[in-house]
Amino acid sequence: MTYCVAMRLDAGLVFLSDSRTNAGVDHINTFRKMTVWERPGERMLVLMTSGNLSISQSVVNVLNEHLAATDKPNLYNAPNLFEAARLVGDALREVHQRDAAALKEFGVDFAAAFILGGHIHGEEPRLFQIYAAGNFIEATHDTPYFQIGESKYGKPIIDRVVKKATSLEEASKCALISMDSTIRSNLSVGLPLDLLVYERGDFKVTHQIKIGADDPYFNQIRTQWGERLRQVFAELPDPAWD
Amino acid sequence: MTYCVAMRLDAGLVFLSDSRTNAGVDHINTFRKMTVWERPGERMLVLMTSGNLSISQSVVNVLNEHLAATDKPNLYNAPNLFEAARLVGDALREVHQRDAAALKEFGVDFAAAFILGGHIHGEEPRLFQIYAAGNFIEATHDTPYFQIGESKYGKPIIDRVVKKATSLEEASKCALISMDSTIRSNLSVGLPLDLLVYERGDFKVTHQIKIGADDPYFNQIRTQWGERLRQVFAELPDPAWD
Numbered sequence: 001m002t003y004c005v006a007m008r009l010d011a012g013l014v015f016l017s018d019s020r021t022n023a024g025v026d027h028i029n030t031f032r033k034m035t036v037w038e039r040p041g042e043r044m045l046v047l048m049t050s051g052n053l054s055i056s057q058s059v060v061n062v063l064n065e066h067l068a069a070t071d072k073p074n075l076y077n078a079p080n081l082f083e084a085a086r087l088v089g090d091a092l093r094e095v096h097q098r099d100a101a102a103l104k105e106f107g108v109d110f111a112a113a114f115i116l117g118g119h120i121h122g123e124e125p126r127l128f129q130i131y132a133a134g135n136f137i138e139a140t141h142d143t144p145y146f147q148i149g150e151s152k153y154g155k156p157i158i159d160r161v162v163k164k165a166t167s168l169e170e171a172s173k174c175a176l177i178s179m180d181s182t183i184r185s186n187l188s189v190g191l192p193l194d195l196l197v198y199e200r201g202d203f204k205v206t207h208q209i210k211i212g213a214d215d216p217y218f219n220q221i222r223t224q225w226g227e228r229l230r231q232v233f234a235e236l237p238d239p240a241w242d
Numbered sequence: 243m244t245y246c247v248a249m250r251l252d253a254g255l256v257f258l259s260d261s262r263t264n265a266g267v268d269h270i271n272t273f274r275k276m277t278v279w280e281r282p283g284e285r286m287l288v289l290m291t292s293g294n295l296s297i298s299q300s301v302v303n304v305l306n307e308h309l310a311a312t313d314k315p316n317l318y319n320a321p322n323l324f325e326a327a328r329l330v331g332d333a334l335r336e337v338h339q340r341d342a343a344a345l346k347e348f349g350v351d352f353a354a355a356f357i358l359g360g361h362i363h364g365e366e367p368r369l370f371q372i373y374a375a376g377n378f379i380e381a382t383h384d385t386p387y388f389q390i391g392e393s394k395y396g397k398p399i400i401d402r403v404v405k406k407a408t409s410l411e412e413a414s415k416c417a418l419i420s421m422d423s424t425i426r427s428n429l430s431v432g433l434p435l436d437l438l439v440y441e442r443g444d445f446k447v448t449h450q451i452k453i454g455a456d457d458p459y460f461n462q463i464r465t466q467w468g469e470r471l472r473q474v475f476a477e478l479p480d481p482a483w484d
Contacts, residue, residue: 153395159426209483217479221479226402228477229402233419236415238409239411239418
C-alpha cells in the first residue's frame with residue numbers, strides 16, 4: 001500500500017509520500033514514490049504514484065524515455081500542466097496496452113493512481129489526480145488537495161485544517177500529521193517519507209526532505225500531537241446519562 | 243454505508259451505530275442497525291449490522307423467529323456468548339442459502355458484517371465480529387474494540403484513546419468523536435445515532451440513547467473537538483527547512 005498527499009495552496013504546492021511497497025506482508029520493500037522533473041527557472045513537476053509498482057515504474061520510465069526525443073511532446077516541453085497530465089495519461093495507456101492482458105491472466109488488476117503537480121512558466125501552479133484509465137481531474141479552490149493510496153485514516157485532519165490560504169509550513173505540518181495517523185493504522189504505509197515543498201514562482205524545488213525514523217522534527221510533532229490529542233479528548237465533557 | 247463500533251472494557255460494553263442506509267445516493271433512508279435481546283437479570287445481547295440491508299433484516303428476523311421455539315437453541319437460551327455468535331452465524335448461513343444465488347444473478351454481493359456483544363450470566367461480557375460466511379472472531383484484551391462498515395476515518399482516535407481500563411463514559415465519548423470524524427468524511431454515514439452502554443453485571447441495558455441532529459451533548463463535543471484540534475494543530479511547531 002501507499003499513502004501520498006498533495007496540496008495546492010495560494011503559496012505553492014506541498015507533496016508528501018511514504019516509501020513502503022508490499023507484495024504480501026512477507027515481501028516489503030522501500031521504494032520512492034515521488035519523481036521530480038525540473039528545469040530551474042522554467043518548470044518544476046512532481047509525480048507521485050500508487051498501485052502496482054511495476055506499472056508505476058514503467059510509466060516513469062516511459063516518460064523519461066520521451067524526454068530524449070525533443071521533437072515529440074514530453075514533460076520538458078509540455079506547454080502547460082494540463083498537457084503534462086495528458087502525457088502521463090498517455091504513458092499509462094501505453095503501459096496498459098503492453099501489460100494489462102498479461103497481468104489479467106495472472107489475476108492481477110491494472111491498479112494505478114497518480115498525482116501530478118507542478119508549475120510551468122506562464123500559468124499558476126496546478127495539481128492533477130490521474131486514474132488508471134489515463135483520465136484525470138484537477139484540484140480546485142474548493143478541494144485544494146488530493147490523496148492516493150490508503151487515504152482514509154489521514155483525511156479528517158486535512159479536512160479540518162487545510163484551506164487554500166494555508167501556509168506552506170502549516171500545510172506540510174498537516175500532511176505529516178495525516179501521514180502519522182495513516183502509519184499508525186496501516187502497517188503497509190511506512191517510513192522514510194519524502195516531503196517536497198514548492199513555493200509559488202520558484203520554478204524549482206524549494207525544499208525537499210527525506211524523513212526517516214530518526215527525524216527529530218517528525219518525531220516531535222507526532223509525539224506532541226498524540227499527547228495533546230489525548231489531553232484535549234480528556235478535557236471534553238463526559239456524557240451524562242440522565 | 244454504515245459505521246458501527248463496539249468496545250469491550252473492564253467496566254462493560256459500549257455500542258454505537260449510525261442509521262443511514264443507501265442504495266445509490268438518490269435512495270437514502272434511516273434504519274436502525276442495532277437490535278437488542280434482553281432478559282433482565284440474566285442476559286443482554288446487542289447485534290449491530292452492516293452490509294446489504296435485506297440480508298441484515300432477514301438475519302434478525304430468523305433469529306427472532308427462533309426465539310418462539312423454546313425447545314431449540316436461540317438467543318434467549320444460548321448458554322454463552324460463543325454459542326450466541328454461532329446462532330447468528332447459522333442465521334447468516336440460512337439467509338445465504340436462500341438468497342445468495344438470486345442476489346448473484348443480479349450482480350449483488352452477499353455483503354454482511356455483524357458485531358455481537360453482550361453479557362450472559364455465568365461468564366464475562368464478550369464481543370464478537372461475525373463475517374458474511376458465518377465465521378467470527380472475539381475481542382481480546384489487546385484489541386478491545388470492533389468496527390464494521392466505514393471504519394477507517396474513525397479508527398485513529400480509538401487507537402489513541404481506548405484501553406480496556408477506559409471508563410464507559412470516556413469510551414462513549416470516544417465512540418462519538420470517532421463517529422463524528424466518519425460522518426464528516428463520508429456522506430453515507432448519518433444521524434441519528436444509537437448509543438447503548440452496558441455496565442458489567444447489570445444484565446440489562448444500562449443506558450440507551452438516540453442521538454439526533456439537535457442533541458446538545460453531541461453537538462457540544464463535536465464543535466469543541468474540532469476547535470481544540472485546530473488549536474492544538476496550530477500550536478505544533480512549524481517545520482524549519484534549513
